[in-house]
Amino acid sequence: MLKTTEINIRDPFVLPMPSEQQYYLYGTIGTETWEGKASGIDYYTSQDLENWEGPFAAFRPPAGFWADRNFWAPEVHAYLGRYYMFASFKAEGVSRGTQILAADTPKGPFLPISEGPMTPRDWECLDGTLYVDAEKQPWMVFCHEWVQVGDGEVCAVRLSDDLSAAVGQPQLLFHASEAPWAQEIHPKGRSGYVTDGPFMHRLSNGELIMLWSSFSTGGYTVGIARTASGDITGPWEQDAEPLYAGDGGHCMVFRTFDGQLLLAYHRPNETPQERPFFVPLREEGSTLVIDQNA
Structure with missing residues (x-):
């Protein structure tokens, strides 16, 4: 049994399974984040979000798999009777x-359902997430990386009903620099604005918002974008102040079995110190805030 503070992962994603009264935790294996070949993707299970069993294998690359490194940011979504x-x-x-x-x-083993990525083959992309619109049309929201475009982009592409293919071309939703709080970074002689980890969330008033990460004066940071149209294609506007700016990010939102809304993210952003954190959220007006009193 492991405590949350003993799990070294980035990009934590929690899938609650009410039928089992169990939470599944997926993430980027911390020791395999940057250098060398990756072994696969693991998961952990818990009944209380504090004590965990694992890691267990969720995905191991089959023979001939096209990639061998940077196995990053796994998310698992229940969709039409299966887990993706x-x-x-x-x-x-x-x-x-x-x-x-x-x-x-949700235990896997997970197997590819297409020949390669859903993102364009000549784009440097990462952090895809599932969004299903009001017409039950699935989309993938993802990041076009700053290392290729300078000013990182968040894009969306329609998916086929079985999620096995992209339909049409990706649509640009916004650039990282549109957020007033986002700051340019300058690692290894490069300069640019980062987009990471988009996650879609619909508020109880019906408004659609997106949580995503970049860098600010507080280090790795979570911000909120919103679309008044309620449609994935926008237009999107950025909140002036970030949701969280404490050198942690790549977040997602989920509810506990007793209904508490939680924000999951990793902190700090330095390898190999990253750990998953789960903090209470509440809706306040038409936004989310971290609930310091919960």
Whole structure:
């Protein structure tokens, strides 16, 4: 049994399973984040979000798999009776992209349902997430990386009903620099604005918002974008102040079995110190705030 503070992952994603009264935690294996070849994607299970069993294998690359490193940011979504993993992968000389895998249970084993990523083959992309609109049309929201475009982009592409193919071309939703709080970074002689980890959330008043990450004066940071149209294609506007600016990010939102809304993110952003954190949220007007009193 492991405590949350003993789990070294980035990009935590929690899938509650009410039928089991159990939470599944997925994430980027901390020790395999940046360098060398990746072994796969793991998960942990817990009944209380404090004590965890695992890690267990969720995905191991099959023979001939196109990527061998940077197995990043797995998300697992229940959709039409199966479980779909959105994860980003890369190989030497091949652009990073988000591929979709499927399994009959959240334990896996997850297997690819397409020949390669859903993102354009000549784009450097990451952090795909599932969004299903009011017409039950599935979309993938993802990031076009700053390392290729300078000013990182958040884009959306329609998916086929079975999630096995992209339909049409990606649509640009916004650039990182549109957020007043976002700051340019300058690592290894490069300069740019980062977009990471988009996650869609609909407020109880029906408004559609997106949580996403970049950098600010507080280090790695979570911000909120919103669309008054209620449609994924926008137009999107950025909140002036971030939701969280404490050198933590790549977040998602979920509800506990007793109905508490939680924000999951990793902190700090330095390898190998990253750990998953779960903090209470509440709706306040037409936004989310971290609930310091919960």
